[in-house]
Amino acid sequence: MTKPALFIASSVEGLHVADAINENLDHDVHCTVWRTGTFKLSSQTIDDLVKKSSTVDFAVFVFTPDDLTTIREKQHATARDNVIFELGLFIGAIGKERCYVVKPRDVEMHLPSDLLGMNTADYVADRPDGDISSALNVACKQIKDRIKEKGAIDRSPFSKQIGPARHVANPPDYKLQDNDLRFLAVCVRSTISDVVGIPFHQIANQMQSPDPVLAMSAIKLSKLGYIEKTNALDDQGWEYFAFSATEDGTDAFLKHEDRIIELSAPALRPGKRKMPTQPTGFDDMDDDIPF
Known part of the structure; x- marks a missing residue:
């Protein structure tokens, strides 16, 4: 070390x-x-x-x-x-x-x-x-x-296309809300699975949150030094912004581990609805129908 x-x-x-x-x-x-x-x-x-x-x-x-x-x-x-x-x-x-x-x-x-x-x-x-x-x-x-x-400041690059991590010397004291933690969780997953990060539209598709809420999370996490935004090219040569978590962001992710696990539970995921339960008293209805 x-x-x-x-x-x-x-x-x-x-x-x-x-x-x-x-x-x-x-x-x-x-x-x-x-x-x-x-x-x-x-x-x-x-x-x-x-x-x-x-x-x-x-x-x-x-x-x-x-x-x-x-x-x-x-x-x-x-x-x-x-x-x-x-x-x-x-x-x-x-x-x-x-x-x-x-x-x-x-x-x-x-x-x-x-x-x-x-x-x-x-x-x-x-x-x-x-x-x-x-x-x-x-x-x-x-x-x-x-x-x-x-500990030491991590100035090493995360990948070939992403430059050295930006160290935030005196970060603002922002409180992370649930949407911020979900946004950060998506970026952390991208850091270990994608080469250049994840596009904003994919984050939006996964979170299913209003655009202003997503924009607020992106700005807040960026100012805290928890995520970074880089330019990337898709298969067609079109340029887009890719988001990934920094080392400080990974530390914040682990610090809020319990809450992120709660947010990741199936019952709490956006777009996931519980199957309606059958009303009581209707279990044997078919037997009572005269035709």
Whole structure:
């Protein structure tokens, strides 16, 4: 199993903390500290950071009180502005749940208002023996637990005609309704049985739902990153849209397994009607007919 990739950002003054995090996490992830393997000769820093943010699965940002910033006529210890910028960049690329802030405990630091309420991993910066690697054990354990929970981002293609899966960094919080789950179930089945996905009209035929409801499900699932739409050609050379489930969509499908099984029961399928039962008292009617 391939280990996830982790980017570690810090200021120059916080490099010793970044190196200690690297040491603690090296067994579980492929770590890249910002000073090595990130910035190329003659390239621009922002371009290299954007490229790096699209190739890693997680990122850690070391906030150390490197600067004094005057805010409303008062001085506050703050993290280096480029580290804060990089945090925002990576949140936009891989999602807030994959970015973690490490900062010294019991050190008053001013954080941007947008980051207030964000849980951080703390460590004791003034440990008497100076063993910063040991001081970061708990913080790194918290990070490892989150990495195991989230797993690596699946960027592998599903087929020759479908490109890399689109990772949704910060998906909207939409609630999946029954029609959405049925739509997703059809796409999951298509992912394992069809080469390029399933056409929309086949989904409509299977679900027998009104077009606006189907369109709503398609848009919602697409925005959540649970399905993807690709261009395909039929036997006559006509172009059509093919829908298939992504890796995140398959995970959502399994998460709602019980409800999907209920929806798949014969009595609940659209177009399936129970045979009418015979009224009581008519069992022996033929014997009473006088002709």
